[in-house]
Amino acid sequence: MKREHAIEPTAAPRREQGVVSQTLSPAVRDWATSDGLIWLHLLKTVTAGLLALGIAMLLDLPQPRIAMTTVFVLMQPFSGMVLAKSFYRILGTAVGTVAALILGALFVQQPELYMFGMISWVSACIAAAVRYRHLRWYGFVLAGYTAALIGVPNVTVPHELFLAALTRAAEVAVGIVSSSAVSALIVPQRSSLALRRALQLRYANFTAFAAGVLDCGIERGQFERRFAGLVDEIVGFEATRIFAAFEDPAMRSRNQHLGRLNSEFMDACARLHALNQLLKRLRVNGSAPLVAAIEPYFHELATLMALQPDAVVDASRMAARLQHFQASLPRRVRETRRPLEAVPVESLAEFDTAAELLYRFVDEWIRYSETYASLARRKPESQSRNPSRYLSKTNGFAVAFTFVRSAVVMAIVGWFWIATDWPSGGLAVIGAALACALTSTAPNPSKMTLQMAAGAVLATMTGYLFTCYVYPNIDGFPLLCTMLAPVLALGAFIATRKHAAGYGIGFSVFFCLLAGPDNVVTYAPDLLINNGIALTASMLVAALVFAVVFPADMPWLIGRIMTDLRMQVVSACKDEPPGLNQRFQSRVHDLTFQLRMLLTRRSRRRRDALRWMLATLEVGHAVIDLRNEVARAGYVDALHPRWSSTVERTRDDLARLFERPDAGALERALVSVRSATWIAQDMLQAVHAERDKRHDLQRILSCLHFIRTALLDKDAPFNVR
Structure with missing residues (x-):
């Protein structure tokens, strides 16, 4: 009896512990895949920033804060994104450094001509970034504002320009190496894994969406919104595919396979839209016998596609079921068609068109499912199909518009600097270049620039507190890291918020740029405030120009892009057939995304x-x-x-x-x-x-x-x- 009483109190807690563990495990897993990833990103960003600062100080570089600034401009949640941006940042920094040296040599002691050359170079780089977009965007943007970062502060001392270029390149390189190392070595988040999860989720969601369209139809506005979301997924897939190729050799070797998968998904989306349109017209205008004859096939297909729950999608089994359905479809359609031959020719044409579209949709869905299944099983890529390439190209008028808008912003700020000889005017020019570059592809550049201006104000105030009260009262690098970490983490956290990213970017970048510690700290709060005013004023000027003079949604610009969109039908009618479908699909989706x-x-x-x-x-x-x-x-x-x-x-x-x-x-x-x-x-x-x-x-x-x-x-x- 004593033994039983001795065991019972310990057995109960064990059972309770098991129940609690089972209860908490899903919650912990859910947190680890949502908010936990955000906290991990913050930890890695702050670690990389402080590591870059420490290495730059150890190497006795003149401005270690530039290395820390580089980390906050560069750091991304996925290691492939960081590696890809690092690659293009190195190229952009090298080109921008050379451009700064050439401009300084050509226009020495000629501020007006120097400013004209700098404005032309930066605006051209930003326009090229808008033209080529994706990762190449980053390389062009860096080539532009790196030239401003190096050249503008040294325009009055041209004999120091070459040394400044070398030290700036070294500081940037430290930031690149630090961010890449931390991202790749500390709990790396792989773009390739995110890509696989996205593909699985896309397949499951689109299967359910297609089943809903085929079974009972979807209201017009809801279908349009869902289809617009599919456009975003198609364009986003291409960017993620490039990130994954930088970090995973297996993904790089299967790049054509992934490209074909996205192309087949676009074909399936287009065919589903055609089916939805035809079903809508049949239900509104079609005769009752015709609708009754064709709808059972759509319901049967919808049932086949809805058999599996979304959580477990077996694409190979789906393809096998649809192949069986497709094999019997022509015979069954002929049997259904025979009693309808007495109806008017127009109605019979409706039936034939619906049957043909249904057959084509099933065929394209089978191809998409087989390609997706072979990717999941890591089978060798089939060589029997032509490789597909996603084509993206920005309208020429949009590129020219970006060039003119950037040139106007920088010209206003540069003219004011030269006319007033403002000591902080050079930093205002740099701020204008950063605003134009970082918002060049933003959906609402004026709003983002205003957010960055607010972030600059907050960075100036925080920098003043650090300059006056924190830096004088601490000693040693560990204590410096302890004081900087909460501030840097706050900026990085705000930057992860979708609707407040501008505040976080402005605060993080400009705090490092204005008040980041150097090897020899300058305690000059008046200079810091003046520099903060210069950055804020340049952001406000840029926001005003973006909103009033050159709004991105100007009717004539939208009209030009709409014309480009419609011209894709002209291409479909007149271009050469080889590869026409892939070119048409990718250009239509890309222009719609723009x-x-x-x-x-x-x-x-x-x-x-x-x-x-x-x-x-x-x-x-x-x-x-x-x-x-x-x-x-x-x-x-x-x-x-x-x-x-x-x-x-x-x-x-x-x-x-x-x-x-x-x-x-x-x-x-x-x-x-x-x-x-x-x-x-x-x-x-x-x-x-x-x-x-x-x-x-x-x-x-x-x-x-x-x-x-x-x-x-x-x-x-x-x-x-």
Whole structure:
């Protein structure tokens, strides 16, 4: 009995401990994958910043705070992002250093010409950054404002320019090495793992979304918002793929595989949109027998795609199920079609188009699933398919607009510096260059610049406290790190907040730049305040120019990008077929992403831009399908003497419609599509006894009919000028 009483009190706590452990484990795991990652990023950022500061002091570099500033500009959550940015930062810093030396040599003791040359160089680099974007953006931006950081403070002492360039390059290199080492060695967060998780989540979410669209349809506004989110995912995937290639050799070797995966995802998205549009038109305008005949196939496919829960998605099993469904689909569709042959030709064309689109969607989803499954199983990449390349290109007018806007901001600040001989005017020019560079691709540059100005004010106040009360009362590097760590962590934390990132960037960068400790600390609070005023004033000038003189969402600029978007249909109609689909898809998604970045507010213009994107995707994809089917069925040219010229005229009229949309162009396009449809129907009757040729003509008719229904859609934006 005593033994039982001795065991019982200890057994109960063990059971309770197991229950508590089971209860806390999910919560701990959830924290580790959410807020825990933020705290880890803060720890690594502060560690890298202090490490860079210590190494720079140990090497007796003149401005160790530049090394610390470099860390806060460079540090990112994933090691691949840091390594990639470090690579381009090294290139940009080297080019900017050379540019500073050349400008200093050409315009020695000629401040006006020197400022003109500096403004031209920095503005050109920022414009090139906007043109090439992604990681190359960082290299061009660094080439611009590094020249300002090196050259402007030494413009009055040109004999020290070469030495300043060398020491600045050394300080930047220390920051690069420190951030890269800490990111890669201390609990590294791999971009490749994040990419795999993103791919898994995207596959599961899009499967559920497609099942919802096919089963019961989705309200128009909800579909547009979800499709816009898919555009962001496609563009974001490309950036993450580049990051992953920098840190993981396996990802680098499978780069073409990942590119093809994204291309196939774009194809599946475009086909799902076409199906959604056709289902919407059938349910609104279609006859009851036709809808009753085709909808069971959509419901069956939706059931197949919704069988697995989102938490466990087996792409290979999904592909196998859909292959079985696809194999029986043609026979079943023919059996369903026979009783409908008595209905009007227009209704029968609706049925054929729906069946053809359904077959194409299943085929493209199978290809996407197989590619995704082979990536998950790490199988060797198939060489039977053409490699896909995502193409991104910024509108030339947007690039020129960025150049002029940056030049105007820097010219205003530079003119004021030269005219007043303000001692801190050089730092104001540097601040203007930083503002123009760091906000060049921001959705709302004026808002971000104002946030950076507020961060500069807070950095100046905090720097004043450190200069007057902290630095004089501490001794030794460990105590210095202890005092700096909370302040640096605060700035890094604010920078991780999506809607307040500008405050954190401004505070972290400008605190290091204004009040970061050097080997020989200068206790000059009046100079610090004057420099803080200069930085804040330059930010305010930049924000004013961005908001009033050169707002990013100017109607003419948006119109130019919209024209570029519509011109992709012109390319689909006239460009050479090899690789046309990949070029079309990537350019349409990239231009839509640019428009969404500029039109961030909920407005009619943003809705119009998204609807033009959907119309462009719908018609352009159908035209490419039509061209492929016509090329495959080369014998049709001999069946009718006017077939080739009619198809050519149809493509020309569709191109004119998207080039200059108006009611007249829409009417001409409809007439051309209708003429091509009549000729194709006549040829179909001529080859009705030959099964393969009949199927070829039916696919051509389906493409033409879908283009016509897209042009007649009451929600299409073709009549909007």
